[in-house]
Amino acid sequence: MDPAREPATMTATPSVHAPGAGAGISLNGISLTFRGARTTRVLDTIDLEVRRREVVALIGPNGCGKSTLLRVLAGLIKADGGAVAIDGQPVTGPDPRVGLVFQEPRLLGWRSAESNVRFPMELAGWSRERQEARASDLLGLVGLREYARARPGTLSGGTRQRVSIARALALEPSLLLLDEPFSALDALTRERFNLELLRLWERTGTTIVLVTHSIPEAVFIADRVVVLSPRPARVVADIAVGMPRPRRLVDLDSALVSSLAADVRAHLADTTDDAIAMEEARRAIPAGLTPKDRPARKHAETEPGTPAWFDPFRPEDES
Amino acid sequence: MTAAVSGSTTARRRAQRRSVLAALWPMVASLVVFVIVWQLVVFVSGFPPYILPGPLSVGQRFVRAWLDGTMWPNVSATLVEVLLGFALGASVALVAGIALARSRLAERLLSPYLVAAQATPVLALAPLIALWFGTDLPSKLVICTLIVFFPVAVATMVGIRSVDPRLLEMARSFRASSWQTITRVEVPAALPAILGGMRVGVTLSVIGAIVGEWAGADRGLGVLINVARGSLFDIPLMFAALLQLAIIGVVLYLVMLLIERRLVGER
Ligand SMILES: Nc1ncnc2c1ncn2[C@@H]1O[C@H](COP(=O)(O)OP(=O)(O)OP(=O)(O)O)[C@@H](O)[C@H]1O
Ligand SMILES: [Mg+2]
Numbered sequence: 110m111d112p113a114r115e116p117a118t119m120t121a122t123p124s125v126h127a128p129g130a131g132a133g134i135s136l137n138g139i140s141l142t143f144r145g146a147r148t149t150r151v152l153d154t155i156d157l158e159v160r161r162r163e164v165v166a167l168i169g170p171n172g173c174g175k176s177t178l179l180r181v182l183a184g185l186i187k188a189d190g191g192a193v194a195i196d197g198q199p200v201t202g203p204d205p206r207v208g209l210v211f212q213e214p215r216l217l218g219w220r221s222a223e224s225n226v227r228f229p230m231e232l233a234g235w236s237r238e239r240q241e242a243r244a245s246d247l248l249g250l251v252g253l254r255e256y257a258r259a260r261p262g263t264l265s266g267g268t269r270q271r272v273s274i275a276r277a278l279a280l281e282p283s284l285l286l287l288d289e290p291f292s293a294l295d296a297l298t299r300e301r302f303n304l305e306l307l308r309l310w311e312r313t314g315t316t317i318v319l320v321t322h323s324i325p326e327a328v329f330i331a332d333r334v335v336v337l338s339p340r341p342a343r344v345v346a347d348i349a350v351g352m353p354r355p356r357r358l359v360d361l362d363s364a365l366v367s368s369l370a371a372d373v374r375a376h377l378a379d380t381t382d383d384a385i386a387m388e389e390a391r392r393a394i395p396a397g398l399t400p401k402d403r404p405a406r407k408h409a410e411t412e413p414g415t416p417a418w419f420d421p422f423r424p425e426d427e428s
Numbered sequence: 429m430t431a432a433v434s435g436s437t438t439a440r441r442r443a444q445r446r447s448v449l450a451a452l453w454p455m456v457a458s459l460v461v462f463v464i465v466w467q468l469v470v471f472v473s474g475f476p477p478y479i480l481p482g483p484l485s486v487g488q489r490f491v492r493a494w495l496d497g498t499m500w501p502n503v504s505a506t507l508v509e510v511l512l513g514f515a516l517g518a519s520v521a522l523v524a525g526i527a528l529a530r531s532r533l534a535e536r537l538l539s540p541y542l543v544a545a546q547a548t549p550v551l552a553l554a555p556l557i558a559l560w561f562g563t564d565l566p567s568k569l570v571i572c573t574l575i576v577f578f579p580v581a582v583a584t585m586v587g588i589r590s591v592d593p594r595l596l597e598m599a600r601s602f603r604a605s606s607w608q609t610i611t612r613v614e615v616p617a618a619l620p621a622i623l624g625g626m627r628v629g630v631t632l633s634v635i636g637a638i639v640g641e642w643a644g645a646d647r648g649l650g651v652l653i654n655v656a657r658g659s660l661f662d663i664p665l666m667f668a669a670l671l672q673l674a675i676i677g678v679v680l681y682l683v684m685l686l687i688e689r690r691l692v693g694e695r
Contacts (some may be wrong), residue, residue: 185600215594217616219617219692231606
């Protein structure tokens, strides 16, 4: 088989961890300001409740703080104020109950797909047999069993992202956080991945919080679409998507999706001071158009530089 | 799928072998040219053999030195110094490089001494080291360690500092300990840089061993060179020892290159 071609589906094995295991989240008055050369106020008293097994989509303009909010939820950074709790227990550091899928796959290039999926289990000190059994289940779940031995470098972008989803599920998290996981995929593959994510959700029983820039994607996947304002991010709208499950791709073209999408778009446009966008949104553009392309690079995602040998003059915060 | 992957691997191997052959050709050719030019210089200049012996007489002396047992004890002594010294220096440098990469304080405390030590020629330090550590193996190991240390430590430090911070964040999200982050993310990711530093280091280790022998020793290729030029006044033997030294250096370099290909070639 051609390694560059996409495998058929993500779903091949029965449920991988117990359904109903999802965790509830509560964010109370989360605020965060980055202090460095410049102070950037990123999160402004965010309140958000997510029930067990719920699927919530976060949508908001570029640089408003969506990724930062996910990092706070995953315990990777501490908020200045407010409380984060998963199932009533506060999040104090990188949390075992959370599986995080980054915007880029972030695979270890020197390891095979299978070994990348085993990485979190190795860190957790699982026995070799247990690691192998679990990795094989997960690769089956994302439809990549034949790719187990392939290096990430030989896989396509979509296949890599599946590996990273399998890796995020490794330690049976009850909460799956996804940061624009499908933004590198072509339109059709992206729709298929949306569907597969929902199948995955049915089989794994996690709660899902998904960051996306695609309005149709948000509406199609989620039970609720939460719209954030430009920086500093506040919750400006919390729109319930009353669409029955299981959902099918044809639902994307339904009137319900169109009107919900128009609703989301209107709230998003309200948050910007772009008068034209606001005007157009008020006239309820039909669904199917995604926001204009985002700038390709953000500050945290620039290529690493090559530092000097010893440089006593290097500023403290850069390392 | 498996077939496709292994197929592409064998294809890549075959391509690699072809490229090795293609790379080897010019080397052989340049070696031949070198020997011819050498012979020509001897011919034209008319230097006596005690100044510049011809390639033939050096070759004969080289073979004879191996056959009559002059060469081996000296080669083995030098090899032990080179390899042990390299292993010691590279290990210390690896640990130091990791510490320097991870701690600004370590960098600020240690870098002045490291740069100063690197800027002071080992040749100038060698007599002192011989005074302190004697004329046996330990003094050679100290000198090799000193000379190997810098390139390997700097390569390790730069390599680890250049590791993609996104991978580190990924590891942190799975609660990797510092030790796990070092061994499973940072060192593997920095391996190409580290091995590049070691490739330089292993040839420097040869220099360290010879300098150490000159500062005082009773066996080794450095000793052989001195004796051949001095009390024996056997200049072809001196050239044979130099040739042997060059061979050791090239072979060690190639071995490091092969190890590097083995470990990181697949990426
Ligand atoms: N570690 C940091 N230090 C300083 N500023 C930061 C840091 N991380 C993020 N920021 C800033 O915080 C703001 C929000 O960043 P974040 O990545 O959360 O945005 P985002 O909503 O995910 O944007 P995008 O849609 O482009 O992915 C940006 O202005 C960014 O420059
Ligand atoms: Mg982001």
